[in-house]
Amino acid sequence: xxxFNDVAGYWFEGAVRTLDAIxxxxxxxxxxxxPPVTPYKVVYETGKxxxxxxxxxxxxxATPIVMVYALIKRPFVMDLQPGKSVVESLLKxxxxxxxxxxxxPTKEDxxxxxxxxxxxxxxxxxxxxxxxxxxxxxxxxxxxxxxxxSLLYTALHxxxxxxxxxxxxxxxxxxxxxxxxxxxxxxDDSSVExxxxxxxxxxxxxxxxxxxxxxxxxxxxxxxxxxYRNAExxxxxxxxxxxxxxxxxxxxxxxxxxxxxxxxxxxxxxLVKGEFKVGGRTVDLKNVTCPLLNVVADLDDVVHPKSSLPxxxxxxSVDRRNLTFPTGHIGAVVSAGAxxxxxxxxxxxxxxxxxxESDN
Amino acid sequence: xxxxxxxxxxxFGKFFQAAWFDLPAAAAKRFLSSDGEGALRDAGWKAxxxxxxxxxxxxxxxxxxxxxxxxxxxxxxxxxxxARVVDAVASAIFGNLWPxxxxxxxxxxxxxxxxxxxxxxxxxxxxAEAESTDSxxxxxxxxxxxxxxxxxxxxxxAAIIWNGYKPEPKRSRKGGKKSVAx
Numbered sequence: 152x153x154x155f156n157d158v159a160g161y162w163f164e165g166a167v168r169t170l171d172a173i174x175x176x177x178x179x180x181x182x183x184x185x186p187p188v189t190p191y192k193v194v195y196e197t198g199k200x201x202x203x204x205x206x207x208x209x210x211x212x213a214t215p216i217v218m219v220y221a222l223i224k225r226p227f228v229m230d231l232q233p234g235k236s237v238v239e240s241l242l243k244x245x246x247x248x249x250x251x252x253x254x255x256p257t258k259e260d261x262x263x264x265x266x267x268x269x270x271x272x273x274x275x276x277x278x279x280x281x282x283x284x285x286x287x288x289x290x291x292x293x294x295x296x297x298x299x300x301s302l303l304y305t306a307l308h309x310x311x312x313x314x315x316x317x318x319x320x321x322x323x324x325x326x327x328x329x330x331x332x333x334x335x336x337x338x339d340d341s342s343v344e345x346x347x348x349x350x351x352x353x354x355x356x357x358x359x360x361x362x363x364x365x366x367x368x369x370x371x372x373x374x375x376x377x378x379y380r381n382a383e384x385x386x387x388x389x390x391x392x393x394x395x396x397x398x399x400x401x402x403x404x405x406x407x408x409x410x411x412x413x414x415x416x417x418x419x420x421x422l423v424k425g426e427f428k429v430g431g432r433t434v435d436l437k438n439v440t441c442p443l444l445n446v447v448a449d450l451d452d453v454v455h456p457k458s459s460l461p462x463x464x465x466x467x468s469v470d471r472r473n474l475t476f477p478t479g480h481i482g483a484v485v486s487a488g489a490x491x492x493x494x495x496x497x498x499x500x501x502x503x504x505x506x507x508e509s510d511n
Numbered sequence: 512x513x514x515x516x517x518x519x520x521x522x523f524g525k526f527f528q529a530a531w532f533d534l535p536a537a538a539a540k541r542f543l544s545s546d547g548e549g550a551l552r553d554a555g556w557k558a559x560x561x562x563x564x565x566x567x568x569x570x571x572x573x574x575x576x577x578x579x580x581x582x583x584x585x586x587x588x589x590x591x592x593x594a595r596v597v598d599a600v601a602s603a604i605f606g607n608l609w610p611x612x613x614x615x616x617x618x619x620x621x622x623x624x625x626x627x628x629x630x631x632x633x634x635x636x637x638x639a640e641a642e643s644t645d646s647x648x649x650x651x652x653x654x655x656x657x658x659x660x661x662x663x664x665x666x667x668x669a670a671i672i673w674n675g676y677k678p679e680p681k682r683s684r685k686g687g688k689k690s691v692a693x
Contacts, residue, residue: 334584
C-alpha cells in the first residue's frame with residue numbers, strides 16, 4: 152500500500168509544482184532559479200544575453216570557454232549540484248568559463264531571429280570575453296539549441312573560435328527516428344504563424360508541452376515511480392527536486408527564431424542543404440575550420456543521435472570527430488557518468504588544442 | 512519498421528513472461544514460505560518495467576500514425592484559431608465595451624496600482640529626505656551652539672556661523688489635533 156500512497160504523494164507534489172510553474176510563467180522569472188552552486192560574476196549584459204563569468208581557482212589554460220546554453224530553458228542545469236556540475240568540472244580542469252544566460256524574450260522581442268541571437272547577442276558576448284581576457288579566440292561549447300547557435304556563430308565568425316564543441320546538436324533534421332518528429336511534421340506553417348500572431352513568441356507553456364509530449368508516460372507516471380524506487384538512494388530526492396525545477400523552467404522562444412527553427416531548420420532542413428540564411432548571409436559550414444568535437448548522447452530521446460552524427464562530415468575542419476557517450480540528452484550534463492568521464496574527456500580534448508599553433 | 516515490430520514483440524514477450532509466469536510464481540512462493548518477499552518485489556518491478564516499455568512503444572506508434580498525426584495537427588490548428596477568436600473577442604469587449612459601462616479594465620487597475628506604488632515611493636523618499644535634512648540641521652545647530660558656548664577651537668568655524676538662533680520645538684500641524692476651548 153505504501154507504493155500507491157507514496158507514488159500518489161509524489162504525483163500530487165508534481166501536479167502542484169506544475170501549477171506553480173504555470174502561475175509564474177515557467178522560467179520567465181529568473182528570480183525563481185535555485186541559488187547558484189558555483190559563484191559567478193555577471194560581466195556583460197546586452198540585448199537578450201547576460202554573460203556569467205566563473206573563475207577557475209587554479210587556471211591552467213589560457214583560452215577561456217564560452218558555454219552557449221539553449222534558449223528554451225534556464226541554464227542552472229549546467230551547475231546543478233556540487234559534484235554534478237559541468238561548470239565545476241571544467242573549472243577544476245583549469246578553464247575559466249563564461250556561460251550565456253539568455254534573458255527571456257517579451258512580446259516586444261518577437262522580431263528576434265537567429266540573426267539577432269547569433270550576430271548580435273552571441274557575437275557581442277564573445278567580443279566581451281575577448282576584451283575581458285585579452286585573447287583573440289575562445290573555445291565555444293554549445294549544448295542542444297545552444298550547440299546550433301554555436302555552430303552558426305562559428306560558421307559566420309570563424310576568426311574568433313579556437314575550438315568548437317557541440318553537444319547533442321539538432322543538426323540533420325531529415326532524420327525522423329523520433330516519433331515526436333513525425334507529429335511535429337503535421338503542424339503546418341500556418342499553425343506556426345497563428346502562434347506568433349496570437350502570442351508574439353512561442354509561449355513557455357507550449358515549449359513545456361512539447362517536452363512533456365515527447366515522453367508522456369515518463370512525465371505522467373514513470374518519473375514518480377522512479378522517485379519511489381530510488382527514494383532510499385543518497386541525494387536522489389534533492390536531485391529529483393532540482394531536476395523537476397529545471398524541467399519546468401521553460402522559457403518562451405522569440406517569434407522569429409521559432410519560425411526559422413520550425414520552418415527552415417526542422418521541416419526544410421535548410422542548414423544541412425547549405426541554404427540556411429542568417430541576416431541575409433547563407434551559412435556555409437565549410438567556413439568552420441577550427442577543430443570540432445561533436446558529442447553525441449547515445450540514448451538521446453530529445454535530439455536523436457542520427458540528427459547529430461552527420462555534423463563532422465559537413466564542416467571544413469581537418470581535426471573533427473564524433474564522441475559518442477552512453478547517456479541520455481540531459482544525462483550528458485547531469486549524470487555522474489558524464490561528469491566523471493565525458494567532461495574530463497571534453498576538457499582534455501580542449502586542453503590538447505589550447506595552443507595558438509593549432510589555429511587553422 | 513521491422514526493427515520497431517521486433518522491439519514491440521520483444522517488449523510484449525517480456526511483459527507476458529513477467530505478468531503471467533514470474534509474478535504468479537513469486538506470489539505462490541511468498542504464500543508458501545515467508546522468505547519470498549524479495550522475489551515477489553523483483554517480479555513486480557520486472558512486470559512494471561515491461562509494461563512501461565510497452566506503453567512507451569504504444570505512444571511512439573501513436574505519434575507515428577498518419578491518421579493520429581493529421582487529427583492532432585488539425586486539432587492544434589483549430590485550437591489556435593479558437594484562441595485567436597477568443598483573443599479578438601476579449602480585446603473587443605475589454606478594450607471598448609467594458610469601459611463604456613464604466614468598469615475599469617485589468618490594464619487600468621494595473622496602471623492605478625503602479626501609480627499608487629509610485630506615489631508611495633515618492634512620499635517615502637520625500638519623508639526620508641525631510642528627516643535627514645532635519646537631523647543634519649539639528650546636528651549643525653547643536654555643534655555650533657556647543658562650540659560657541661564652550662569655545663571649542665576645533666569648532667571655531669561653526670562658532671562663527673552660529674548666530675544665536677535656536678529653533679523652537681516643532682509644533683503639531685494645524686488641524687492635526689483638535690483643541691477644545693474650555
